[in-house]
């Protein structure tokens with residue numbers, strides 16, 4: 001693959017569908033909620049019963065506007081809902097209400113950072129609003145072997161579709177863009193970004209072309225990418241497949257592929273449909289959507305500080321390296337947590353280290369969000385202050401942190417009760433050092449004979465005798481003195 005990519009350039013565009021965080025669906029009053037009993041959140045409108053008429057959800061438009069503004073798109077004062085006609089069992093009306101000719105917004109961009117720190121930017125073609133379809137249930141029921149079920153709770157849930165230009169040059173860029181986009185949607189409270197529950201889904205348009213050639217190759221579209229890992233795997237697989245086809249003298253066919261995560265390959269779903277196959281026409285039951293300046297301004301005012309701005313601010317205000325700032329700002333709640341802890345500890349870099357390593361690790365292990373961390377920011381700051389004051393060693397601090405996580409107790413209480421205070425007091429340490437030297441006369445003699453490595457061995461002995469609580473620098477000094485004498 002590496003060699004092939006020296007000859008061929010990947011060209012990738014992504015279409016992200018994000019469910020909007022509204023209370024109700026896009027055109028009816030049914031609840032927009034994941035996980036309910038199948039077909040309990042439905043009504044004549046979202047079931048597509050004859051005579052039922054759609055009414056547009058204002059909050060959905062406000063959230064779509066926020067998504068557009070947060071990605072620098074131009075919002076169009078007038079956009080038009082259209083019917084996208086196709087038959088599928090999870091689409092009871094036989095068409096999906098979407099936007100086509102006149103979308104809500106066009107031409108924005110999203111900046112993202114690669115693992116090596118390189119900055120990139122992907123152009124957005126458009127953001128439009130549409131309704132979600134229902135869901136086919138192929139497994140999990142006693143009758144699943146013989147038939148499939150359909151759950152229409154999701155039918156009519158509001159979505160924004162965010163379409164990029166074919167600007168992405170490989171799986172790593174696609175992954176980094178998705179990470180940045182998800183962070184923006186979460187910050188702006190447009191979507192919960194939960195890929196497991198399907199509130200963020202992605203289709204990819206993929207082609208290759210010989211390096212140095214400007215024209216685009218024939219593309220395939222991969223559907224059903226429902227995790228970051230699957231996006232990377234599917235793109236890698238599809239790029240390798242296209243290179244193999246071209247190198248064998250064949251041609252890539254324009255088709256729609258389905259990613260099968262269990263088999264780790266793409267399977268052909270249908271030859272690619274063209275827009276005219278959908279017979280789009282303006283939705284006769286809805287007037288054009290007019291978003292005046294006031295509405296757009298209201299949406300703009302409701303936007304919080306976005307990830308890119310916050311990353312810059314954390315780097316300058318707290319003197320953090322760019323890497324730290326980018327990890328800490330991926331989730332708004334994590335950045336909030338860090339800022340609260342750093343202000344209270346007075347040591348931003350040490351606080352950043354604790355958040356990025358221990359706190360995020362424990363959260364990941366427990367599969368929980370930072371809002372439910374058993375160690376709140378003030379408690380983490382307390383731990384950092386104990387280390388900075390020399391009260392506990394860095395090694396002890398790790399154990400104390402584990403106990404804080406398990407019990408929710410503050411660091412100082414654990415240190416006090418369990419007598420974990422670092423031994424920096426010379427008189428106490430001197431006795432232990434003298435005892436260690438006296439217990440091992442042979443090692444002491446070899447040190448005096450010039451075998452300086454024995455010093456490290458003695459440090460180990462003293463640390464053992466103090467249960468790891470001694471200040472290693474003091475131990476070193478006291479040992480040198482004792483061994484010299």
Ligand SMILES: [Zn+2]
Nearest residue numbers: 028030043046
């Ligand atoms: Zn409904």
